[in-house]
Amino acid sequence: MGLNLDASPEELKIFLEEAEEHFQTLEEDLIRLEKEDFNEELMQEIFRASHTLKGSSATIGHTRMAELTHAMENVLDRLRKKQLAVSTELVDILFECLDCLRVLRDEIINDDESDLELGGILQKLSSARDSGDEGTGAGPAALSSPETRPAEKSKLSLELNWEESDALRHCVEEGTHPILVRLTFDVEPEMAAVRLFVTLMAVGEIGEIIKSDPSAEEIENEKVSECLTVLICTKEDEEKLKKLVAELPNIARSEIEKYVYEGLEGQVQPDLPEQGISPAGGAGEIKSEVKSSTASNKANNKKANRTVRVDVDLLDSLMNLVGELVIDRTRLFQILTTIETEYEIDEISQDLGRTSVHIARVTTQLQEQIMKARMLPVENLFNKFPRMVRDLAQKAGKEVNFVMAGQETELDRSIIEEIGDPLIHLLRNAVDHGIEIPEERSAKGKSAEGRLKLQAAHEENHIIITIKDDGRGIDPELVRQSAIKKGLISEDQAKRLTDKEAVSLIFTSGLSTVAKVTDVSGRGVGMDVVRNNIEKINGAIEINSVVGEGTEFKIKLPLTLAIIRALLVSIDNSVYAVPLSTVTETIRIQRQQIEYVNNHEVIVVRGKALPLKRLKKVFYGHITDEDERDKLFVVVVNLAGQQIGFVVDSLIGEQEIVIKSLGKYVGEVQGVSGATILGDGNVALIVDVSTLVKKAAS
Amino acid sequence: MAKVLLVDDAAFMRMRCAKLLTENGYAVDEAENGQEAVEKYQKIKPDLVLMDITMPVMDGLTAVAEIKKIDPEAKIVMCSALGQQNTVMSAIKAGAKDFIVKPYQPEKILSTIKRFVG
Structure with a gap:
């Protein structure tokens, strides 16, 4: 079933891009939040990300996403105000939200509603939100509950105290006349209190407010009412007020009449508004200037995105065509050499030589540019790892300080697609088997927190990705034993292997199962698969391990596959x-x-x-x-x-x-x-x- | 042509609003945070500012106060989400003229702008 979103494809594209950015922010910040506990700036950033997502998703009409982000925001708001404390459980809940958000985002991409149930997570969020309260449960209003409360009917009259009567008398003496305005609002204006306040201010612009019900102060304290009654002294006539009121939003009904007050009996009520007096400042502001209204898209064009989306297939076929050109380039040079050696060098062959050189240069540039177009920073791939490592470490009861470097390094997108699984595998192994539990580490004299580093770097014509942990390392002796037992090598062969060669045996298929069952090396779960995947894309993997000090995997990848x-x-x-x-x-x-x-x-x-x-x-x-x-x-x-x-x-x-x-x-x-x-x-x-x-x- | 300064950190929201406004004959300028809004306000003197509240660098509330310092007559309409009632109230007290609640309804934005700049 389609989502029926209210947005054009271009808008959705921007929305999705921004959403992805916010997801990344949330992901990174939530991990930091757990580590750093309270950090004002961080908190604000998290709040903003969720808040913007809420606004945007509501605008395109993705109600479920808006509902979830709203609930998230409620919790984050309380966190921000220190009414809630950061806890692992809370971060878990927020991460769960993030997962849900991604599913909801995918709904947009697929234009199909998923079967994701939000009930559970919403429930968790609301209990998390209320957990800071001691039974008061006075969280911010939920999205569904209107901010208005049934208001008591007020009479079209106002009781004035002596101070107010005084003010009224004073105003009348100044030559203004009192008008009583009673406005009835729509059933449910958004932010009823603010709406009341803005309305009161707008009415106040054409005169002096003697009294209102509810009063400005009451409104500020969030007293809301369906009606607003205002006694205003103004030089304007009722018609002017009527016009003003008619322009105000959310007003369902308005009653405007001259105010008659017993205390003013005997006073001269000005029959007519005084002519010739310039309108009060407020009225002037409401009056509009007539301006030309030719539409201009200039501002829009300036902001127009300078990128276009291209199908990956198109890039693939471009790469293929360039490949053909590269072959022809080499060919052309060989033909040139033949002509030059077999025939006399004349103008024509010189011409051919120059043209060949030019074509060669253009081809090389074209090849570089197209390769560049296919490149993506490994960041996109790396970004999901901190979360994964955190979850794994938590499950295994380990403390891991995960560091990443070189995220900006670019790789061909097809390689990025291929390298994801092997990296996940290696990182998982490092956390599961490499890094020891805190007690074991402390006993060994290491810091309780293990270090795990993932790094990408450009090296000549290759990309090197290293994964390094400071865990227990792989014991070459154990690998030798295990390989002998499994019949992979003879005892004699085993003896001749250097330690490095022995450790590299974990990449051999057949050893992995042994290692897994007996946990001999602590690693080796499907390492042959990792190796195969990397070699499939013309990459190479190397291992360096020191017992007790840690393990390092070095993956060498080509820049492109073609x-x-x-x-x-x-x-x-x-x-x-x-x-x-x-x-x-x-x-x-x-x-x-x-x-x-x-x-x-x-x-x-x-x-x-x-x-x-x-x-x-x-x-x-x-x-x-x-x-x-x-x-x-x-x-x-x-x-x-x-x-x-x-x-x-x-x-x-x-x-x-x-x-x-x-x-x-x-x-x-x-x-x-x-x-x-x-x-x-x-x-x-x-x-x-x-x-x-x-x-x-x- | 009335000039409207659109302040929002979400490019998506700006794009959507700008489209609506230009289609309806307004000249639109954009700023992605309060700081930029204050700078642009001085430069282009817009007839109206549509101001988001939650933004990095400088939030909408601070920006209202800053703009009011430069031009006490500035017409600023706050763009807020549900749940920001207190902030909106503060912004109104600081001199903002009105507010719109997200998700925006095109008619509401247009009628609000029309009320202030025609």
């Missing part, structure tokens, strides 16, 4: 591309340097054995040593702490390549993650480093 830098290598005259993000170094070797350990080929690099994988074998099946050249190259790749060397025939160079999928016809091919088109129009296969490394490890 175009990567790759190392081109040649195997049997075919070109293959190895994503550069995985390559640590390249080494030139002689075939004789290859040694064997347990029937596995290795090579000793700086005193350490590096397992080798001959790509020729991977792609061409069985080969003998005779098929290999004497001089070979090794491309050393590193994934999640595991290093292996790919043996290739020769190195070609670094190049930007556009990733193309192999398509449905070919399907999945072992060891190949995709293909790319090279400058000369040939196709190069992209080596699936992650699968090959995993295969080598098992």
Whole structure:
């Protein structure tokens, strides 16, 4: 069912953007509120966010959101005035509100009412609001209850005391005449007391008020009444007053008559309003100046938003097209080289050269700009984490000081989408298993509050996200034992692993279940899934852990998914591309340097054995040593702490390549993650480093 | 053409109001908080100010007092939400001429403005 909101799509867009901002403010501030207890400025900010949401949602006609924010505001108002104390329960309730608000916001996005029940949360809010009272329950009026109370009927007469009679007499002597005005209001004007007050002020502008019922003072003290009776002395006539009153809002009925007072008997009642006297100041204000009323949208245009919304699909297809251009750019240069070497350099080839350079430059810029258009700050993703960490820590009975840095770092939106789950997983692990309970920490001489830091940073052509805790760390010995028990590695292998390699075993599938059941390492819940997700987007994850001091995960991500830098290598005259993000170094070797350990080929690099994988074998099946050249190259790749060397025939160079999928016809091919088109129009296969490394490890 | 200064920290509210007012022949200027409103008031001398109450930097109540100091004749209409009765009352006492309660009804805004500036 649609919501039937009263707002145009543009208005809704702004509303949603602002709402999101306010949600963020609330989320961040509520966490701070819990930590900092009372902070005037913070309190005001929270109040404002909820208040603005209330106003805006009521305006677009989202009643449920308005109702909830109103109830929230009632509680926040009392908090603000220190009539309520900040407590964990209260913050919990407010967080629940925030969750509800998000659901309600989604209703707008989906234009469909959700089945969210507000009864429970409204009840919680109202009991929270009243909890500060000792039984008086005098909270601010609820939205539904009108601010008016049944008023006693007042007579169309006013009893004057001597002071008032005196004032009246004085005014009459001045040449004004007394008029009695009685105004009856609409049944339920909004803010009845203020409405009364404003009306009284407006009437007062054309003369001097001798007395009113209720009096200004009474109205200020929120005495409300359906009727307002005013005795006013004015130089204006009744007609003028009638006109004035007719313009006032919320007036249902007005009675205006000359005031006759016994005490004034004998006094001359001015029969007619005196002519020639300029109207009193008040009347002048009411009189309107006639001004031209040509509509001008100038102010509006100035404020017009300078952004447009673009479908993500459009960005994807733009990226694809640019990818084609990047291929053609490389191609163009190769054609140019051919022309220059095979034919004489003449004007035409020079012209072609200049044009190629220009096209190359434009293509590069275009590529950068489109990549930028697809970038989002990781903030959008990070922002939901403080709340999550707080909830997790509370559930686990731990104290966690969660710090974030580098939220402004930008990443391709498709990468942000992919990286969310792995990050949640790592943060959850850090709180659940990494950081110890306060007592345990204190016993170890650490601060009771654990530290957890999430940081994003730009590093060359990559984004590095680190998650660091100061918890118990991962014991490599326990991981070794667990891996042996599970049959993942032999005891002999385990001994040879460095501590870092051992810890990295938690990324191996099969270990995770063991770790989970026995809680050996305290981590490892689905770490292989985390690793797979990251490697799927050409990223890499690394772990550093010190027992007793904490664990650090480092995730290296490419800036974009569609175009990567790759190392081109040649195997049997075919070109293959190895994503550069995985390559640590390249080494030139002689075939004789290859040694064997347990029937596995290795090579000793700086005193350490590096397992080798001959790509020729991977792609061409069985080969003998005779098929290999004497001089070979090794491309050393590193994934999640595991290093292996790919043996290739020769190195070609670094190049930007556009990733193309192999398509449905070919399907999945072992060891190949995709293909790319090279400058000369040939196709190069992209080596699936992650699968090959995993295969080598098992 | 009558000039109206719209003061609200919510861009959404400003956009909505500005649209309504320009469509009805008013020249609209906007300010996003009380401070900005005071500055703009001095610069453009609007015929009427529509003033939100809860705003960052400087709230509506303070802004009314400040504007009244500059121009005692200033016509200010408070825009308030339910539950802000006391603040509105204070604003009226400080010199605001009237008030409108959110959610705004277009006719109400227009009739109120019309009453003060025609």
